[in-house]
Amino acid sequence: MKTDFKFSNLCGTVYRKGNLVFTPDGNSILSPVGNRVTVFDLVNNKTETLPFENKRDIRRLALSPNGNLLLSVDELGQAQLVNFRRRTVLHYFNLKDKVRDIQFSPDGRYFAVGLGHGVQVWRSPGYTREFAPFELHRSYPGHYDDITHISWSPDSRFFLTSSKDMTTRVCSVDPVEGFQPTTLSGHRATVVGAWFARDMGAIYTVSMDGAVCVRRFRPHGVEENMPFGEFPRAADGSLVPMLWFTEQRHYAQQSARVQSAAFNAATGLLVLGFANGVFGIWELPEFNMIHSLSISRKKINAVAVSPTGEWLAFGSSRLGQLLVWEWQSETYVLKQQGHFYDMGCVAYSGDGQYVATGGDDAKLKVWNALTGYCFITFPEHTSAVTAVQFTKGSQVVVSASLDGTVRAYDLVRYRNFRIFTSPTPVQFTSLAVDPSGEIVCAGCQDSFEIYMWSMQTGRLLDVLSGHEAPISGLAFRPDGLALASSAWDHTVRVWDVFDRTKAVERLGHNNEVLALAFRPDGKELCSATLDGQIHFWDVAKAAPAGTIEGRRDIAGGRKAGDRVTAANNPAGKCFNSLCYSADGTAVLAGGNSKFVCLYDRRSGILLRKFQVSQNQSLDGVQDKLNSKHMTEAGPADLIDSDGIDSDTEKHADRSLPGVRSGDKSSRLLKPEVRTRDVKFSPTGRQWAAASTEGLLIYSLDETLVFDPYELDENVTPATIRDLSRRGDHLRALVNAFRLNEKHIVREVYEAVPPLDVALLARDFPEAYLERLLKFIAGILESSQLLEYHLRWISGLLSSHGTFVKTRSVSLQAVLRMLQRGISRMHQDIGSVCDKNYYTLGYLLAQGRRAAEAGPADADAATTGGVTMADVFGASSEDEQDAMDVDTEVPVDA
Incomplete structure (x- = not known):
């Protein structure tokens, strides 16, 4: 199997902290998720996580006005300059302090950075690699406390800085005659934001x-206001003294404090987000309230307005919410929320189209693997969800929880239709559903028993006893005739659930068993133990088949409080989740570490080791610690020295303006990096890991073009195209697969006449059958030749059914990819037909009326004066006759 899996997407986390940024066209929004950036396409309904990582959690994002350059700054001031359109990192730069805000100028020539009490203006770098791309233009001191917000004037000559010292300063990029940096005061609390009006008046x-204060600019002693930026002269040529004054003062009548604010100069809309989850929209300068809505239970940390002012984006870090709201129609464009506690389990549907995740927040979420969006959340559980699994048809998802219930959810009607409970309250930690979907089993951690229920009736069928410690894992054999269970009593037991007269196979281990998994053919079972080993067992003989020592492979990462190095620390070096690949040749293992290991089953060799995160804001990522960061009060990383990360709801900021450091006793929480569950997609093209960062999805790299197979010197693009032109499509297609350039394969494949597909499918060599099926599955979702692809699939499977059946295990991934593509095609066509049902009925009714009226009155048989030619766009009698052929079809058809 291929092992070149690369990071593809991050689901389960939509917003952590920082600011939100709209793209210049307003169709996408950028959200910081930990040390990564996720782009939400609001028009095409897709998400994409950019492939680069910052060293720590991202605090601020800034996008250039043309949308080409992206600046991402982490919590320690480490900045990355990214070519946003090409998704590549151009430069790394250290700003040497915590960044409070960063903004590009409207002309894109500068960007301003708020560092501590001052502001630095830098020239924007270019798009090429330079030795010193960042050039400091000027530094601007003047505030007595930390900067909170920066905004630019429309002409890019001036900018505003707001601060915790309750003032706003007006500064110029370059010296302007007649202008002196001005401080605007008058507020009685921290200034959240300040903006210029569109006309700078x-x-x-x-x-x-x-x-909310409205400040105006006018000459001294004159009542007439003037736009800022114009400095008139008197008759003698001297500059006229100018002054700022507060014209109006308004108050947002809310009981909570303002946490975030945004202003759109084009429409004059001011949006305020409050600490109680309420936001309001006002129109300036009159301060007319347009709307107010409660969207969250916690404070709104970030607010952004699209360039056109139509969409508003809100982010809440406590709940992990990201909302995009269209205020004119009062509808949600995007409404997503991740797990705001750890994600504990993950499962793929049978076709690999959906991913279900359960978390410690007692919620079950189902995600679309293609778009990355969560389309349904089930909140019925009252405690942490510990296991989740789909049934065979992917229409039902089953979850187990510590609240003592196992619930089954219908993914067609989106409801909880079955609840399984035990006679006495227990806590379920593992789950298994048989391949037919009729039997549901769950293991508990307190009574050490396995409960079996019927999916149809919900009745308790049996209770399997025998384990002497908490049960850690359950798995049905793929044929459904046996159930394997692992427990902390050093055993794995194999039960015959349909014939209880047979003895239970007991597979002994030297340590506690933490996880187990069946190979797709059901002939082998693997288990992970507390000593970091992976054991393989022959199911038929109940005998050991091999062992992999994985303790050193998963080891790595030192926590901030560890007293020994990562290499000498024996604690926690074990796997807690296992999964076979779709073809059964590899095993994926994850545990309480930053690594996920991929092993070859036959040789036991470590094929690849994936590091799930480089985020140093998590505990256990670094292999070595710097002793200078260790203080008498503990690790310096856990001390909030300046109050920038303090939660004002729990700890009030009582520091006075000008204080250089905040409360020395406040502490930060660093979550530990770990992987609690790993799963391979049934298609074999990707795998997912439920980690501290969220649901990490790794996919095979699709950019590979040249990968020859049985290639000789006579196989060239010219000869392949020549064979296709001469009508020798079979040889042309086989040679195209030998060359294995995707565009040539597609060109030759689509050149085959549809009537010859059945004949070519019958004579197609079986050695290339898997490659052809994989190619069709890859283009099925993006191509419009639906019937053509179905002819190929039907012909290949009908003509080579025996070959496919004998190699069903190796072809399982390809067949599941085909199933996913066909099912998605069926859903898309069905939804289009459903949405246009009444339109089709109207057109057919009009055609029937026109046919009944006769040829002479066909054009007159209309409704509301609209002719059939107007409806169909026909311009000639031949086209009209061709469209009237199907007019006798009844409306109900």
Whole structure:
């Protein structure tokens, strides 16, 4: 199997902390998720996580006005310059302090960075690799406390800086005659934001207590206001003294404090997000309230407005929510929420189209593996979800929880239709559903028993006893005739669930068993133990078939509080989740570490080791610690020295303006990097890991073009195209697969006449059958030749059915890819027909009326004066006659 899996997407986490940024066209929004950036395409309904990583959690994002350059800055001031369109990192730069805000100028020539009490303006770098791309233009001191917000004037000559010292400063990029940096005061709380009006005739400032001030600019002693940026002269040529004054002062009547604010100069809309989860929209400068809505139970940490002012984006870090709201129609464009506690389990549907995840927040979420969106959340559980699994047809998903219930959910009607409980309250930690979907089994951690229920009736069928410790894993054999269970009593037991007269096979281990998995053919079973080993067992003989020592492979990472190095620390070096690949040739294993290991089954060799995160904001990522960061109060990383990460709801910020450091006793929480569950997709093209960061999805690299197979010197693109032109399609297609350039394969494949598909499918060599099926599955979802692809699939499977049946295990991944593509095609066509049902009925009814009226009155048989030619766009009698052929079809058809 191929092992070149690369990071593809991050699901389960939509927003952590930081600011939200719309793209210049307003069709996408950028959200920081840990140390990565996720792009939500609001028009095509897709998500994409950019392939680069910052060293720590991202605090601020800035996108250039043309949408080409992206600046991402982490919590320690390490910045990355990214070519956003090509998704590549151009430069790394250290700003040497924690960044409070960063903004590009409207002309794209500069960007301003708020560092501590001052602001630095840098020239924007180019798109090529340079030795020193970042050039400092000027530094601007003047505030007595930390910067909170930066905004630019429309002409890019001036910018505003807001601060915790309750003031706003007006600064110029370059010296301007007649202008001196000005400080605007008058607020009684921290200034959250300040912006220029579109015509630069006013400045709007917002403070945390809800006060909104409108500032105007005019000559001294004159009542007439002037746009800022114009400095008139008197008759003698001297500059006229100018002054700022507060024209109006408004208050947002809310009981909570303002946490975030955004202003759109084009529409004059001011959006405020409050600590109680309420946001409001006001129109400036009149301060007319347009709308107010409660969207969250926690404070709104980030607010963004699209360039056109139609869409509003809100982020809440406590709940992990990201919302995009269209205020004119009062509808949600995007409404996503990740697991706000750890994600504990993951499962793929049978066709690999959906991914289900369960978390410690007692919620079960189902994600679309193609788009990365969560389309349904089931909140019925009252405690952590510990296991989840799909049934065979992918229409039902089953989950087990510590609340003592096992629930079955219908993915067609989106409801919880079955609840399985035990006679006495227990906590379920493992789950298994037989291949037919009729039997549901769950293991518990307190009574050490396995409960069996019927999916049809919900009745308890049997209770399997025998384990002497908490049960850690359950798995049905693929044929459904046996159930394997692992427990902390050093055993794996194989039960015959339909014939209880047979003895239970007991597979002994030297340590506690933490996980187990069956090979897809059901002939082998693997188990992971607490000493870091993976054991393989022959199911038919109940005998050991091999062992892999994985302790050193999964070892790595030192926690902030560890007193010994990572290499000498014996604790926690074990696997807690296992999964076979789709063809059964490899085993994927993950545990309480930053690594996920991929082993070859036959040789026991480590094929690849994936590091799930480089985020140093997580505990256990670094292999070595710097002793200078260890203080008497503990690790320096866990001390919030300046209060920037403090939660104002729990710890009030009582520091006075000008104080250089905050509360020395406040502590930060660093989650530990780990993987709690790993699963291979049934298609074999990707695998997923439920980690601290979220649901990480790794896919095979699709950019590989040249991968020859049985290639000789006579196989060239010219000879292949020549064979196709001469009508020798079979040889042309075989040679195209030998050359294995995707565009040539597709060109030759689509050149085959549809009537010859059945004949070519019958004579197609079986050595290339898997490659052809994989190629069809790859283009099935993006091509419009639906019937053509179905002819090929039907012909190949009908003509080579015996070959496919004998190699069903090796072809399982390809067949599941075909199933996913066909099912998605069926859903798309069905949804289009459902949405146009009444339109089709109207057109057919009009055609029947026109046929009944006769040829002379056909054009007059209309409704509302609309002719059939107007409906169908026909311009000639021949086209009209061709469209009237099917008019006798009844409407119900």
